[in-house]
Amino acid sequence: MSLKLLDRMEQPTVRSFTTSNELSVSLADLVTKLSAESIEARDRFTVGISGGSLPKLLAADLKHRKDVKWDKWEVFFCDERIVPLEHEDSNYFLCKKELFDHVPIPPEKIHTIDPNLASENEPKEEDDSIDPVAEDYEKQLIDVFAGAKSIKFPVFDLLLLGIGPDGHTCSLFPGHRLLDEGVLWVAYIGDSPKPPPKRVTLTLPVVNHARNVAFVATGSGKQDILYQIFEDPSSKLPSQLVKPTNGKLYWFLDDAASSKLILPK
Numbered sequence: 001m002s003l004k005l006l007d008r009m010e011q012p013t014v015r016s017f018t019t020s021n022e023l024s025v026s027l028a029d030l031v032t033k034l035s036a037e038s039i040e041a042r043d044r045f046t047v048g049i050s051g052g053s054l055p056k057l058l059a060a061d062l063k064h065r066k067d068v069k070w071d072k073w074e075v076f077f078c079d080e081r082i083v084p085l086e087h088e089d090s091n092y093f094l095c096k097k098e099l100f101d102h103v104p105i106p107p108e109k110i111h112t113i114d115p116n117l118a119s120e121n122e123p124k125e126e127d128d129s130i131d132p133v134a135e136d137y138e139k140q141l142i143d144v145f146a147g148a149k150s151i152k153f154p155v156f157d158l159l160l161l162g163i164g165p166d167g168h169t170c171s172l173f174p175g176h177r178l179l180d181e182g183v184l185w186v187a188y189i190g191d192s193p194k195p196p197p198k199r200v201t202l203t204l205p206v207v208n209h210a211r212n213v214a215f216v217a218t219g220s221g222k223q224d225i226l227y228q229i230f231e232d233p234s235s236k237l238p239s240q241l242v243k244p245t246n247g248k249l250y251w252f253l254d255d256a257a258s259s260k261l262i263l264p265k
């Protein structure tokens, strides 16, 4: 394998598909398998979903699967834009349209931000990583993952991540001070370079504690950043800092996105 990234960590599984439809089928296979295994082991499936292009690719085949115990899912968002839940920029709204409207996940198991907390209490500083929306969302994670116990970080069964053309993932952007966050589970970002500027995001330690992390990237617009991610480990892009400590890392790409990579046959 010639990919430099792979020299430095446990080998991720990298798959590239001719069509986005094929990618969606394979992604649904993985999600269905991990859901069944997690429910068998822990009686629930904790999953974090990203926004952007991911929900459509995720749902295309998954929403037709009959063999999923949807009532055992606990869904969070890897990042969320601080806008009303019915706003077209909301990652929840996008996931609802693509997936939640088509499968029987109990609504109380879909954990959304409370955007109303934002309008009443704006963070004082643009760069303050704690704000009421982030705090409330972190409390929701604590309820599900820790309960009365004290744990350092939650362990998701699966985090589904997108990747921006600048190498950002979740709402963790290149060079941003949030990349150094080592305590919070959920952080506020008030200066996202990609609009809308106000968001909350899972932090890197949370991502790296997950049992499984799957990146999904399609289209020629992602070619250059994927080349950089795989061939230049020194760039320290947020997506390159995703290295699950004890978990597995998957990449689901289409051939347009992976065309500059040399992938094993």
Ligand SMILES: O=C1O[C@H](COP(=O)(O)O)[C@@H](O)[C@H](O)[C@H]1O
Binding pocket: 050, 051, 052, 053, 054, 078, 079, 080, 081, 091, 161, 162, 163, 164, 165, 168, 169, 170, 171, 194
């Ligand atoms: O702003 C965001 O962008 C990323 C990447 O989106 P994509 O459309 O390039 O796939 C996404 O993963 C994140 O959840 C979203 O808030």
